Amino acid sequence: MNIREVARLAKVSTATVSRTINGSDKVTPETKERVQRAIEELKFYPNTWARALGSGRSRLYGLIISDITNPFFPELVKSFEDIAVQNGQEVLVANTNYDPARMEQCVSRMLQRKVDGVAIMTSEMDPRLITEFQDRDIPLVFLDTGTAQKLTSNIVVDYASGVDAAVEHIVGLGHTEIAFISGPMMLRSARVRREAFVACLERRGIGAGLMEEGNHQVDGGHGAMERLLSRKTRPTAVLASNDMTAIGALGAIHESGLRVPEDISIVGFDDIQISAFTQPALTTVRLSRDEIARVAFRALYGIRQEGSKGAEYGVPTSLVLRSSTGRVPRDTTGKMREDAGLVRA
Template identity: 55%
Template sequence: MNISEIARRANVSTATVSRTINQSGAVKSDTARKVWRAIDELKYYPNSHARTLVSGRSRLLGLIVSDITNPFFPELVRSFELLAVHQQYDLLLTSTDYQTARMTVCLRRMLERKVDGVAIMTSEMDVGLIKELSRRGVPLVFMDVGQVGPRMSHVSIDYGGGIRQAVDHVVALGHKRVAFISGPLDLHSARTRRQAFLEGMRAHRLKPDRRFVREGMHTAEGGQQAMAALLRLSPRPTAVVASNDWTAIGALHAIDAAGLRVPEDISLVGFDDIPLVSYTNPALTSVRMSAADVGATAFNALFSLIGGDRLEGDTYQVATRLVVRESTAKPHR
């Protein structure tokens, strides 16, 4: 089976078939439909390697996330992939496990596969490798980190606004002893959220107690350990804001293990608003950062750079908002 048979079935030239398959030139929509109908009828599967040689493009996009086991990221991946498939791109997906060295390995693999662009949805960064990618002209989209420049765009999450909403909420309920469990502080996003918490407390003229600010790992285990340490303090906090939902779920487990109740004894707020937190007991108040919106925004930003619509990159904003559920209440008197 070759494109000559497709051309005969569709009653077009082989050049038209090639342009349709490789999307390398203008083809009328009616003609393209005839070609794709013939391809479907003849059960023809284009040779992706040959297409790459002809078009100079791999039709392959790289997507790097921090932790594929965190429920936030599968939703992001699904959103990104749906749009990629719609535009006839395949996806090369990898997870860094929050390790900069692993991100370096992932990026090098993608260079070897000659990806048409990479979306880096992590806070881990190898500056030298990013410069190499930029020098090669590989379109890049970052989340949290990275600079806007030629073929480089940035998806900016309003972490600060989301954390401040969480602080405003618990303080409005009457809490003054408010604790914070951060992510690993070698991550830019974790430092941003921690700083927003401290500034939010000061905005209410509440001096943050250093003992109440604990470093976690953006995992349930890290949240459980940090919460256990907070519970050993006297007096203990009456409200806790966690840097992500997975941390908050671990904190919820530690509070329950100590024989205490949420929100009767301690109010608890997460961040990300993953679907799971609607089903915890109690349902978790959380700052919503739509993973689907992040994934779609990242793809559209990358596609714009690849398609040549613009050479210079841009910053794309993703908003956050607090979703109040059952895990926060006025402090117990």
């Protein structure tokens, strides 16, 4: 079943069939109609590869992420796919599993599939691989890591305003002992979030906050929170570098016999789906994956379509208030902790 059979049935040339499929050029409505009927009658689906071979465009866009299993990504993937499909394009998703070797493999796969553009949403990225794309004039877009050039764009998330809103909220509730559980410091996005927090406290003249390092996973948040709880001065509010970390912290607090938000307030970051369903529901800084996906696709597709250039795109963050934050407890010393422990025992 190919374009020739359609042409034969419609009594036109293959060129005309191709033209009506591509909706382009000048084809008489009647001819177009005739061809359409033939296509439907034969249940003809044009072979995308052959189309790509002929036209030099694959209508395929690569989306490289660290790990689809990380709750941050599914929404991103979904939104990206949605908008791509809306524009008649396809998406090739690839997981690097945080592994540089896999990343190299992903790049190779993209190159072989001759994608029309790649969105790179991982933190780790060998610059050598980037040039591999750029040498072939393949548009790129990065999330927070990269710089706008000819055909490559960069999305910069406004972490600062989100962190600022969170701190303002916390401070407004009377908290002064505020801690931060960061992500792994080797990640740029983790560093940026942390720096935003430090800068924010400084700006407000609040002493440097307590710091612990997590790993952007639940277990890291759990461990970091345990360390925070064992300090002489316990924080009354904790900001986490992402929601997974916050969930881990929630668990650690729960196990220690303290309550959220009565004893300690928690703020997350990202607003992943489950954050609305934890006990208590997590107050968090929302980073719209939908927005990121939209911008990323536009950056890639627009370059091809409208011949635009690589650019920087900002995406905002916003505070989502739920139940994990509350007024600072009157007694903020370690004493209360013992009480709480006794109550449970």
